[in-house]
Amino acid sequence: MTVSPAQAALPQARVLRTEIPGPNSRELQRRRAAAVSTGVSSVLPVFIAEAAGGVLHDVDGNSLIDLGSGIAVTNVGNAAPEVVEPVRRQVGEFTHTCFMVTPYENYLQVCEELAALTPGDHDKRSALFNSGAEAVENAVKIARRATGRQAIVVFDHAYHGRTNLTMALTAKSVPYKHGFGPFAPEIYRVPMSYPARDPRTGEQVAREAIDRIEKQLGADSVAAVLIEPIQGEGGFIEPAAGFLPAISRWCTDNGVLFIADEIQTGFCRTGAWFACDHENVVPDLITTAKGMAGGLPLAAVTGRAELMDAMPPSSLGGTYGGNPVACAAALGAIRAMRERDLATAAREIGDLVFPRLRALAETTDAILDVRGRGAMIGIEFVKPGTAESDPEVTSRIAKACHAQGVVILTCGTYGNVIRLLPPLVIDEALLEEGLTVLEGAIREHIR
Structure with a gap:
């Protein structure tokens, strides 16, 4: 250290x-x-x-x-010099133009870094947002538009955010969901591998989850399976070995998108750049936020180019998404992670x-x-x-x-x-x- x-x-x-x-x-x-x-x-x-x-x-x-x-x-770390100095420079140059109005280079640089760092060597594209919940919500939008399907599968103990759609994706009622409904439809929950309370292998629990999807939904109605490779708010639950690869293979075999929510696990937290790396799982879409920008609000959806480019112009974005100051912070934080x-x-x-x-x-x-x-x-x-x-x-x-x-x-x-x-x-x-x-x-x- x-x-x-x-x-x-x-x-x-x-x-x-x-x-x-x-x-x-x-x-x-x-x-x-x-x-x-x-x-x-x-x-x-x-x-x-x-x-x-x-x-x-x-x-x-x-x-x-x-x-x-x-x-x-x-x-x-807080106030890391690799973050502070580029933020100071960027604030002195300009603080906002809105990338959807007049773009700027450091947004591109963040997307280039994400393409290089996230799992898989395929061609990738990214879109930048403000928060993890916003990234997850946009990943669901992308999955539904790209596949033409509606159903989203999530897991027991999952946490994905506090917006209306992400509350529906989140498992825990109090304090996140109770009294805030009705929630977005077409969300379906299946079992999660929980080794401390379930001795089955990862492949066995994955089979139960897949059987439930196939019996209750049918693969051809599922747009995406959304999962935290290690669950965060749900209890830091790391699924048994083999669970994530089995779910990922089923998705590939059935034209279902595998979305990895790496908002809490990403950017070196688990001892790899991303938690999916531990079992060589390559998601179709990955959501990131939290550790990316050293404390400034920035989030992203990164995914296969053909999926991300299937989105019509102006269908993704937001006034503050990929703010230049936050992008400067992210580039500095990524440099610190790499160099240190x-x-x-x-x-x-x-x-x-x-x-x-x-x-x-x-x-x-x-x-x-x-x-x-x-x-x-x-x-x-x-x-x-x-x-x-x-x-x-x-x-x-x-x-x-x-x-x-x-x-x-x-x-x-x-x-x-x-x-x-x-x-x-x-x-x-x-x-x-x-x-x-x-x-x-x-x-x-x-x-």
Whole structure:
């Protein structure tokens, strides 16, 4: 793990000067309550003043260890110089023209990078958007238009966004869907391989999913199968080996598009540029966002040229899609990932974290599973001696870490998974310290 200039400028250490949250954060929280909708929540009501590498400095002078990366966004670390400098230059040149009105080169450069980096050596095209949900929604549009079919197949535990269409694609009801319907039609859900709770092989679970598609829909009505190669919000579920290739082969054999939602897994997070690379799966369409632009809003759909070019002029786009400042950030972030070999850094993080957490799991039956790849790591908690999810203890562990200045996130269909998403540039000693805090919280709160 290498130290970036941004890390050197901001000490990479946990420092607690006040309780968490401190008085300045609490005052800002009072202002927030008077101005911000309660529908927008925060994991930890600590207001940040500076951030770099693996630390977040708050308005009370506390320095927190960041094991969340803004939900897998700041893979290259906050304020990475490779991102900051091109953004400054671009802001000084122009901030917006709308690519659909008068285009600019760095949009093209991002699309060229995506063509080179995403799985497969076929001819590709991309379209740029603002958010992951917007990318997914456009991928569905492209699939339906290109195939002339309507049905979209998704999986148990999936998360694809909060817009109307992506809520329909998302599996979890509360807080994402409850009370917000009716939802977009022609969405069908099938089983996901979940090794911690299902001992079957990937091929066996894929066969069940395919049988259900064929019996309930018929392959000739399916436009696309949409899947996260490793599920994110659903619980960091990595399907058993063979599941993704089997689904992909069935899609190819039946003229169905295979869409990989790599919004959380992409850009070196799992120890490869994309999670599909681990099993040599080549999607027809791939959606990306989060880690692509170092914290600025940018998303993309990248796909086979014949599919992307089947879209009529003006059928894709958006006023801010591929904003030039966000494109400058993406080019800088991609350069940082390549030059600092952050895919290897992610594997090194996994090599450090997994042995510690799995050793801890062997001491208790309150941990069902420690799973993931690279720097995308989940810990699933259950009531001791059972497979019953334990969201209460999961929440208590997370809050204990927050109180000690370590930012961790939870996830899972039943809220019983702690997820770790450290910046890929995090200092090793800082990561070790964060793990020590987490281990202590687990030991204190499990029964």
